[in-house]
Amino acid sequence: MLTDFSLxxxxxxxxxxxxxxxxxTGLGFGGAALGLPLMLFIRDTPLFWLPIIGAHLLFFSGLTLLNRLHNVDWRYLLxxxxxxxPPAIVGVFGLVNLPVLWLNIFVYSITLFYGFIWLxxxxxxxRHPWADRGLLVLGGYVAGISLSGAPLMVAVFMNNVGKRQLRDTLFVLWFILVSIKMTTFVALSVDLHLTEALTLLPVAAIGHLLGLKAHDAIMRNDRLFKRWIGGGLIAVSVLGLGHL
Incomplete structure (x- = not known):
């Protein structure tokens, strides 16, 4: 419960x-990848945060897609x-069964990697079909174990989906992956922390609306935005790994 935390x-x-x-909503991806490392400073248990992030992603991606399903590249998505x-499902079982320390090292390591390439x-x-498949498989596994695989898969989708359809197609992909993850949690009796998710929904909605308004500006300054974010991710990851 959130009441267990200090003010x-x-x-x-x-x-x-x-x-x-x-x-x-600002980038169209990366909410978990850029948020989970910070959450682990507050409580270092991925299985506490990921169901909450998943519930929010289902709600907001569903809300965004309500009138946008016609703008999805269904052919490439399928x-x-x-x-x-398949690797995403394997990753979910790893999330449930691996030791917390290993999961935290994994999250901070993948975040450190993102930070360096963005900075x-x-x-x-x-640039090759085999590389596309490799990134999709790896991204699916990382998404399954930590919901942080978006940048790996986005690299492939950007080359195969038109810019106008990209964000909506990615939102459908996130919706599918999180649905699989949440269904697996239910099947394995993992606490979904729905009370906490509902409590934090209005807070996340503020960010959602701000991201919608800033999306076009971020896309126009995508490289600069990512370089600043990359520096922050490196700092967070180094501090996180140092505290493990």
Whole structure:
């Protein structure tokens, strides 16, 4: 329960969920990848945060897609899902069964990787079909175990989906992956922390609305935004790994 946290921790949680909502709609991806490392400073248990993030993602992506399903590249989404969904399911079982320390090391390590490539403005690029498939498989596994696989899969989707359809197609993909994760949680009797998710929903909605308004500006300054974020991710990851 959120009442278990101090007032200072509760304020920090609220700010982090505003941030995740902002990133999710501002970039179209990355809410979990950029939010979970910060959440682990408050409580270092991924299985506490991921069901809450998942519930929010289902709500906001569903809300965003309500009148946007016509703008989804269904053909490529179905084709890529063959490589994404099986490893994502494997990743969910890893999330439930691996030791917390291993999960935290994994989250901070993948975040550190994202931080360096964004800070150095390198990006994740795919130029061959076999590389596309490899990134989709890896991204699916990372998404299954931590919901942080978006940047890996986005690198592939950007080359195969038109810019106008990209964000809506990605939102459908996140909805599918999180639905699989949440269904698996229910089947394995993992606490979904729905009370906490509902409590934090208005806070995340603030970030969601801010992200919608800032989306076009972020896309126009995508490289600069990611370089600043990359530096922050490196700092957070180094501190997180140092505290483990």
């Amino acid at each position: 200072y921790q509760t304020l920090c949680i609220a700010l982090v969920f505003v941030w995740t909502g902002f990133v999710r 084709r890529s899902s063959l490589y994404i969904i 150095l403005d390198r990006g994740i690029e795919s």
